[in-house]
Amino acid sequence: MRGPFGIAYSPLNTMVESEETHQPLWLKELRDLARGFCGALVVALPLLYTQEMWERVRFLPTWMLLLALLLTYFANMGYILFEGYKPEPERQRVWLDALTTMGIGVLSSGITLALIGRYDFSMPFYLTAKLILLETIPTSFGASLAINQLGVRTRGNDRAKQPADDFSPDRRKMLATLLGALLFSFNIAPTEEPFLITISLSGWHVLAIVLFSLFVSYLMVFFADFVEKEQKQGFLGPVWAETGVSYLASLAISAILLWIFGYLDGATPVHLAVAHIITLGYATTLGGSAGRLIL
Structure with missing residues (x-):
C-alpha cells in the first residue's frame, strides 16, 4: 500500500517473518522502537547526568540549538547508512528512520530528565523544551546506532549489507571518521575540563598532543590489526593520506562542537581557540579512528 509522499506501508496486523518465527508487523515495529530507545539510553545516559548540559541551555541561542538539531538529523542519517536500529536493511527508510530516532531521543530524554528532577512545572516551558531538545542530540545518536551498540544481527549472526557498503572507499572512510569523532567526543565537549586543561598547557604540550593524536590514529587503524584492512584504494588509500586527512576532519568536528557549546566565538583569542x-581533538581523533574500524 502507498501512503502520503508515496511511502509504501503494510497493515500493522500483517504477519512478517522474524528469525525462525512469524509475528505481527506491529510487534516487530514495537521491538524496533524498543531497541532504539534502549540504545539511546546506553549511549547518552552520561550526558543526561551532566551538569554542563543542564546549564548550557540557559545561554544557548535558540537559533544555534535549531541548527544543531538540523545537523543532528543529517548525522543520524549517516549512522543509519552504516547501522540503523532496524536489523533488515530492506525495511530501512533512511530519512524517515532518522526522523524517528529524533522522536525516540525526545522521549528518552524527557522521561530521564523528569525522573532525575531536572525540570518540573515551575520551570519555564521554553527552558524545559530547550533542555530536552539539547539532550535529544546524543540520545538520538544512540537510537540510530542501536544495532551496533547492542549487538543485534540478522539471522545467522551475519552482518547484513548496509547502504554505506556501496560508497566509495574514500567516502566511506570520511563519513565514518566524522560520525565516529562526533559520537565519541560528544560526551566530553560540553564539559569544562577540556577548557581547564587547555589554559594550563604550554605550546610544547599542544604540539605533543597533535603528534600523539596522529600516532594513536595510525596505531589503531593500521598497526594494531583490530580488523582486516581493505586493499588501499582512492585518495585516502596511502597511510599518510588517511591519517592526515582524518585528523583534520576530526579537528573540524572538535571546532564545531566547541562553537555549539559556547566555548568558541569571535572574541576567543586565536591561540586559545x-x-x-587540539585538546578536544585528541578525543575526536580517537573517535574518528574507532569509527573507521567499527562502522
Whole structure:
C-alpha cells in the first residue's frame, strides 16, 4: 500500500517473518522502537547526568540549538547508512528512520530528565523544551546506532549489507571518521575540563598532543590489526593520506562542537581557540579512528 509522499506501508496486523518465527508487523515495529530507545539510553545516559548540559541551555541561542538539531538529523542519517536500529536493511527508510530516532531521543530524554528532577512545572516551558531538545542530540545518536551498540544481527549472526557498503572507499572512510569523532567526543565537549586543561598547557604540550593524536590514529587503524584492512584504494588509500586527512576532519568536528557549546566565538583569542580545538581533538581523533574500524 502507498501512503502520503508515496511511502509504501503494510497493515500493522500483517504477519512478517522474524528469525525462525512469524509475528505481527506491529510487534516487530514495537521491538524496533524498543531497541532504539534502549540504545539511546546506553549511549547518552552520561550526558543526561551532566551538569554542563543542564546549564548550557540557559545561554544557548535558540537559533544555534535549531541548527544543531538540523545537523543532528543529517548525522543520524549517516549512522543509519552504516547501522540503523532496524536489523533488515530492506525495511530501512533512511530519512524517515532518522526522523524517528529524533522522536525516540525526545522521549528518552524527557522521561530521564523528569525522573532525575531536572525540570518540573515551575520551570519555564521554553527552558524545559530547550533542555530536552539539547539532550535529544546524543540520545538520538544512540537510537540510530542501536544495532551496533547492542549487538543485534540478522539471522545467522551475519552482518547484513548496509547502504554505506556501496560508497566509495574514500567516502566511506570520511563519513565514518566524522560520525565516529562526533559520537565519541560528544560526551566530553560540553564539559569544562577540556577548557581547564587547555589554559594550563604550554605550546610544547599542544604540539605533543597533535603528534600523539596522529600516532594513536595510525596505531589503531593500521598497526594494531583490530580488523582486516581493505586493499588501499582512492585518495585516502596511502597511510599518510588517511591519517592526515582524518585528523583534520576530526579537528573540524572538535571546532564545531566547541562553537555549539559556547566555548568558541569571535572574541576567543586565536591561540586559545587553536589549543582548545587540539585538546578536544585528541578525543575526536580517537573517535574518528574507532569509527573507521567499527562502522
